[in-house]
Amino acid sequence: MDAVVRRAFRQVDVFGLGSNDGNPVAVVLDADGLTDDAMRRFSVWTNLSECTFVLPSTVPDADYRVRIFSLNTELPFAGHPTLGTARAWLDAGGIPATPGVVMQECGAGVVPVRLDGDILAFAAPPRLRSGAVDADLLAAVTEILGIDEGQIVDAEWLDNGPGWVGVLLADAATVLKLRPDASGHPGRWDIGVLGLHGADSLPAVEVRAFFTDGDGPLREDPVTGSLNAAAAEWLIATGRIGAPYLAAQGGAIGRRGRVHINREDGRIWVGGRADVIISGTADL
Template identity: 50%
Template sequence: MSSPSARSRPFHQVDVFSGEPYRGNPLAVVVDAEGLTAEQMQQFANWTNLSETTFLLPPTDPRADYRVRIFTGSEEFPFAGHPTLGSAHTWLESGGVPKSGGFVVQECGAGLVRVKHDAGRLAFAAPPLTRFGPVGGDLRSRLAAGLRVPESDVLDASWLVNGPEWIGVLLGSAEQVLAIRPDFAAMGDLKVGVVGAHKAGAGADFEVRTFLPGDAIMEDPVTGSFNAGVAQWLINNNKAPHEYVAAQGTVLGRAGRIHVAADDGDIWVGGHSTTCIRGSVLL
């Protein structure tokens, strides 16, 4: 039974990072979240049983177009990638008009994030990494054990924190990435993303997989925050071209495609978003 104070609020469920509906990463969006407490948001996010649920609110920063709060089933994130694109898509589809003609400006826990139209897709400017640096020693060995790969196959590993505390692992090929069968017990509470290059002509330049701990340890279908961090890491270290496409979700039967481009000091992370469910919720 809904709360006596509940009211009908517009609700969308959006598929993000795939040009094919139902092949990307789903996101639940409550379009008008004014008056909801953090506890109510967290409870609803847990109930949707999706990786993230977002709540759109009026901005508190006059430079922003809207404010978003991003919840997993168990915690609030200051920033996440596919919720940023899906929230911007929903805000625009719901009649939002940007204050600046060139960009949508999202306010979130990590600050202001710019979102732009790019070749029929939306793309966000990757926020700065708040922790970045090599991973070595015992932690590197633990990563190799958790991924069930020889430590010699780990070409590089780095902290890539931009909200979620990602560790990025670079392997020698996309085939190695696709072959991973993780040992989640060895991985413990680490948030780990893995990337490897595809051969020319594969349709994508890199293959990405991400593994998250939580109430139910899982592999994420498509992960914008990790792709934002790994793009900064690889491009700035000349390990990736300034423009590329990454595939993610292949092992899960998804067809995620993340479009990355470095432009005038910014790294833009983009993909398609499609509204799959539109209605209302009582909250």
């Protein structure tokens, strides 16, 4: 049995309208020496959508490196873990080399995280896959969502690490009514569903994210930075919405997630609150 080490730990609520309204992420600081298996086991044990581990950076322009796990699966990038890890690192005494910007190394490269009071924002990484969704795959997604294909306004790959299949529905109300079921389609799924609220509404967009871990049951992520980042690129590029805008997520499962989308110098920035809720140590 591996020797147990007591390590600094934070649990951070990300993208909430207030504390405990958003998506929690577990953050293990000082994770040097942990094996891949130990990280996976702890990630599964937390039973959160993501768990992160902070390590020394391997490139000169990063303040630290993070490894991101969604239960058993390691991800090259994910949104709320990016903001949550930055907040945990700062809370533990981290000082960025560049004032006001944390440079976070992950599997997708070095991601800048800007600090603006209560709001942290990351620069959206480029998509790994975009374009149309295969007809057979879209048919399966339609069955999982429990809707007719005619209810889909558009669909697009929104893959920036997590391989989201993005589906745009007619409006926010239709998105909130969904009761998806993937029992007839075993396997790994990452499905993002979007719908616009009425003109001049705040928030402007309703978002829901459904995923499975292998052949496990379909779960709903409370608030999802990676999906919102790729969705913003898609919605803005197709002229369906302009930035800045505010997206809502989590309302269907009792959360009040709010994601701030801005566009500056050709880059999309995805921001929200990140509040440390639990601070202590973890033995692993």
